[in-house]
Amino acid sequence: MITRAGWGLAAASALVYAVGAPFGYAQSAVLAVAGLAAVGAGALWTLRGAGLSVRREVTPVKVARGDPAVATLHVRNTGRRRHSGLVARDTCRGTSVTVEVPSLASDTARTVSYRLPTRRRGETPVGPLVLDRTDPFGLARRSIAYGRRDLLLVRPRTVTLGPLNAGRQRHLDGFASRSAPGGAISFNGLRDYVIGDDLRHIHWRSTARTGVLMVKELTDVNLPSTVAVLDTRHSSYEGDDEFELAVDVAASVACSVTRDRFPVRLLTGTGELLHAKGGPGESEEVLDRLAVVERSPDAEPPLHALRRAGSGGTLVVVSGTFAALADAASVRRRFDLVLYVRVGDPTEGGMPGAAGVNVIEISDLDDLAGAWPN
Structure with missing residues (x-):
């Protein structure tokens, strides 16, 4: 060209x-x-034929929003002539990154690294890589695409939060959870035998009396549960920055719970996003799911999500407005603790209050840990 x-x-x-x-x-x-x-x-x-071998590596493939991600180009001259005047162009979510490739003698290789933009959360395609070759006077240019596209997943930022202490007990021995591990020692009731149940848990007296195999249901009585609701309506946020902060807050809440091996349900205006039961590695799944969450014009108000949230444990509602505060207050009796987090610039006249609801207002993720109740 x-x-x-x-x-x-x-x-x-x-x-x-x-x-x-x-x-x-x-x-x-x-x-x-x-x-x-x-x-x-x-x-x-x-x-003239390029005679080049080009390979790109993206490190890491998953990164928190704002953290560095690097692409590394491995370029080898497989021809018999020296190559000069090479410029590589990579496309990363609409942003073009230009990299100068040093002159390459025959059968030599060079490695060039450059940073990728990670300001925006989500699945970020990287590529295709285009190598521009120009003549010594810059009068003509030829662009050749190399390799395949790579995928960089930009996930929410998080801060570590302490566990929330709920003040009500729903079991004689503490909190009851049906998602407890089978090795828990607290008896919670009897149920019919299901193929795969541990035969050591069969309650033989009830089996003899009913004629049906009955199994003891065991629970972990000290296993707190958390429900996190993320408001995904367009009208709840002034812009993308406020919504990104809300996603960071929801990720911090859910990840802090899963790292402690406790169950958490994550709800949005379009339904349940995740139900983690306290297993290992679920924090990674939380971040992967929240990496692709977007605002939606069809998102329901938080009250609709709260109707499907069950009861017991802790409820955390994250929004960019106080409009959903009344919704959180309306269900406060169903939960041991209700926390409402409003993100964005401080409101004039101070924060509104609601009976039975702890209200937090933050404008930066670093403020969340300090405002988090102990």
């Missing part, structure tokens, strides 16, 4: 010939031919 400089030289050559030829100036014809020949030579230079 002829560059802007190449087209300019071709136009200037034609103009010189058009002005000088009618007056019999032979020099004008020589200059015009030389200019056009330079443009043609540049085009032929770029048409």
